[in-house]
Amino acid sequence: MTPVTSPTEQLIDRFGRVVDYVRISVTDRCDFRCVYCMEPDTQFVPRAQVLTLEELETVARAFVELGVHKVRITGGEPLVRRNVVGLLAKIAPLPGLRELVITTNGSQLTKLAVPLKEAGVKRINISLDSLDPARFARITRTGELHLVLAGIDAALAAGFQSLKINAVILKHRNHDEVVTLVRFAAERGMDLSFIEEMPLGVIGDHDRAEAYYSSDQIKADLEKVFTLIPTTEQTGGPSKYYRLRETNTRVGFISPHSHNFCEACNRVRVTAEGRLLLCLGQEHSVDLRAVLRRQPGDLEALKATIRESMEIKPRGHDFRLTAQPMIFRHMNATGG
Numbered sequence: 001m002t003p004v005t006s007p008t009e010q011l012i013d014r015f016g017r018v019v020d021y022v023r024i025s026v027t028d029r030c031d032f033r034c035v036y037c038m039e040p041d042t043q044f045v046p047r048a049q050v051l052t053l054e055e056l057e058t059v060a061r062a063f064v065e066l067g068v069h070k071v072r073i074t075g076g077e078p079l080v081r082r083n084v085v086g087l088l089a090k091i092a093p094l095p096g097l098r099e100l101v102i103t104t105n106g107s108q109l110t111k112l113a114v115p116l117k118e119a120g121v122k123r124i125n126i127s128l129d130s131l132d133p134a135r136f137a138r139i140t141r142t143g144e145l146h147l148v149l150a151g152i153d154a155a156l157a158a159g160f161q162s163l164k165i166n167a168v169i170l171k172h173r174n175h176d177e178v179v180t181l182v183r184f185a186a187e188r189g190m191d192l193s194f195i196e197e198m199p200l201g202v203i204g205d206h207d208r209a210e211a212y213y214s215s216d217q218i219k220a221d222l223e224k225v226f227t228l229i230p231t232t233e234q235t236g237g238p239s240k241y242y243r244l245r246e247t248n249t250r251v252g253f254i255s256p257h258s259h260n261f262c263e264a265c266n267r268v269r270v271t272a273e274g275r276l277l278l279c280l281g282q283e284h285s286v287d288l289r290a291v292l293r294r295q296p297g298d299l300e301a302l303k304a305t306i307r308e309s310m311e312i313k314p315r316g317h318d319f320r321l322t323a324q325p326m327i328f329r330h331m332n333a334t335g336g
Contacts, residue, residue: 010067013313021070021267022063028272030077032105033141036197051274053087055292060091062302069098079108085115092120109151113158122161129167130174164191170211178221186247193239193252194218215253278313
């Protein structure tokens with residue numbers, strides 16, 4: 001059997017950062033309406049404007065051939081996209097790809113955990129902001145906690161390489177649950193990342209400055225109960241990790257406000273419409289859908305466009321809590 005070798009090409013931006021991680025959104029649709037992500041009456045993109053599964057596979061192939069070794073599939077909620085498991089099964093064996101991972105709200109995992117594992121998904125991040133059913137319903141607007149907990153159990157039983165919980169923490173909404181969430185993860189051998197709210201899109205549910213709860217505040221809350229040991233472990237994303245001495249659980253902090261992680265940014269995003277976003281918090285982008293539909297099947301043209309995009313990848317974002325958002329696209333349209 002011929003060994004798989006990694007591509008020799010690398011994507012390097014004008015600041016010398018190697019881009020080896022792409023987050024590809026397969027849909028802006030979701031079965032939840034989380035208060036920090038979108039409005040309850042969100043209008044979704046017409047299906048004709050969304051990349052087809054074949055186009056999404058081509059995008060993934062182009063990035064992997066350009067040296068990207070980690071692909072994360074996102075949404076909206078990626079598992080509501082019809083035939084998404086078939087797409088994953090085609091991406092997973094791409095030569096040079098080391099990791100195919102997915103972020104989900106967990107609502108579909110009871111029926112899809114095993115098919116995802118069989119398709120080649122290595123790791124799953126599952127969003128879980130509260131363990132209180134009423135709070136969970138308030139934050140997600142349409143979600144049911146028991147379905148997500150059952151999905152987590154199904155994913156654990158399927159035997160993925162690793163599972164992680166992602167929790168967005170908001171003051172006076174769920175900030176008092178950080179210890180409870182850590183214990184939940186530790187009991188199941190899962191990692192957990194706490195995320196400061198991303199100021200994407202105008203929302204009416206709450207004032208983001210008032211609801212802001214920093215990573216430092218979360219860390220201080222945890223240190224009342226646990227011993228946090230700094231670690232240099234990385235998963236390719238922006239989390240800064242600690243190990244809990246008492247449980248050996250790994251807890252991460254994603255801190256776009258309090259501890260900007262732009263200097264070491266190694267990733268880009270592709271929206272469900274095929275817009276290549278060079279930065280989460282800036283509008284610098286390239287229309288990959290136009291290339292895909294103007295020159296269908298021309299992988300080299302797509303790769304050339306991606307290479308050229310490195311010249312406009314900005315140094316970093318400009319998130320500000322006290323001003324109206326500079327980015328008017330919501331997180332579901334960005335790719336979570």
